[in-house]
Amino acid sequence: MNEAYVQVKAFGVSESGTYFFRIDWKPITFKVTDDSGEPIIGATVSITGPLSASALSNEVGLATFRLYKPGAYTVNVRFKGVDVAALQLGTITDDTLIVKCKVYRVSWLVTDAWDKPLSGAEIIVKNGDAVIDRAFTSDGGTTPVIQIPAGQFVVQGTYKRVTSSRVENIDASGIRKLKxxxxxxxxxxxxxPVTTLETAFAGATLGGGTLAAAMIRKSRASHVEEVVLEE
Incomplete structure (x- = not known):
C-alpha cells in the first residue's frame, strides 16, 4: 500500500483531521562518460519503470530526472544511433551516478601511397547509410579526436578526387591509419592527385605497353617533384 499514517499531537492531545504534506523530490542525475572518462555530449539517456522519461546529456555529460515514484528502473544510454550502456536502478538516490559507456576516442591519420600525411582530407564514419560523424585532417594528416560508439562502421577517406572506404571495428581508443x-x-x-592505376595506364600508353617502374623524385636543381616513367 502506498499509504502512511501520521499522528498529530498538540500538548499531548491527538487531533484527527486531513493534513497535506509537500514532498520535495530531489532529482537523480546521471553522468555519461566515454571509455577514457571524458563526458559525452548529446547522448540520449532513457529511464523506464514506474515512470518513463528521456533526456539528452549536456555539455558536461549530465542528464537529470525527477522521479516521484519509487521502484526499480532500467536505464539505457544511446549515442549516435547505437546503444552504448544499460543498467538497473534498484532505488532512487540523489547522488550523481556515473555511467561508463562503450564509446571510444578515435582519430585518423591519412597518408598518401608513400606514407606522407595528407592535410585537408575528409574522414566520414557511417553506420549503414547514416553518417554518424565526419572530420578533416590537419597539416600533420590527423583528424581531431572524435567519440565513436563501439561497433562496426564504414570509414570513408577522401582527398580531393581520390576516395577509399573500408569497414572498421571500433573497440578501443587510439589513432587509426588510412592510406x-x-x-x-x-x-x-x-x-x-594521381593514383597508381592512372600512372600505370599512362605509362603503358606512353611507353609502348610496358611499364617497368613508376617513381617520384625531387630534382635537386628545382626542388620540384617530377614523375619518371622507365620502360
Whole structure:
C-alpha cells in the first residue's frame, strides 16, 4: 500500500483531521562518460519503470530526472544511433551516478601511397547509410579526436578526387591509419592527385605497353617533384 499514517499531537492531545504534506523530490542525475572518462555530449539517456522519461546529456555529460515514484528502473544510454550502456536502478538516490559507456576516442591519420600525411582530407564514419560523424585532417594528416560508439562502421577517406572506404571495428581508443592511393599530385589548380592505376595506364600508353617502374623524385636543381616513367 502506498499509504502512511501520521499522528498529530498538540500538548499531548491527538487531533484527527486531513493534513497535506509537500514532498520535495530531489532529482537523480546521471553522468555519461566515454571509455577514457571524458563526458559525452548529446547522448540520449532513457529511464523506464514506474515512470518513463528521456533526456539528452549536456555539455558536461549530465542528464537529470525527477522521479516521484519509487521502484526499480532500467536505464539505457544511446549515442549516435547505437546503444552504448544499460543498467538497473534498484532505488532512487540523489547522488550523481556515473555511467561508463562503450564509446571510444578515435582519430585518423591519412597518408598518401608513400606514407606522407595528407592535410585537408575528409574522414566520414557511417553506420549503414547514416553518417554518424565526419572530420578533416590537419597539416600533420590527423583528424581531431572524435567519440565513436563501439561497433562496426564504414570509414570513408577522401582527398580531393581520390576516395577509399573500408569497414572498421571500433573497440578501443587510439589513432587509426588510412592510406589513400595518391601517388603524386600535378601542380595545377591547387594540385590534382594521381593514383597508381592512372600512372600505370599512362605509362603503358606512353611507353609502348610496358611499364617497368613508376617513381617520384625531387630534382635537386628545382626542388620540384617530377614523375619518371622507365620502360
Amino acid at each position: 589513400l592511393d595518391v601517388l603524386f599530385e600535378i601542380p595545377l589548380f591547387g594540385g590534382i
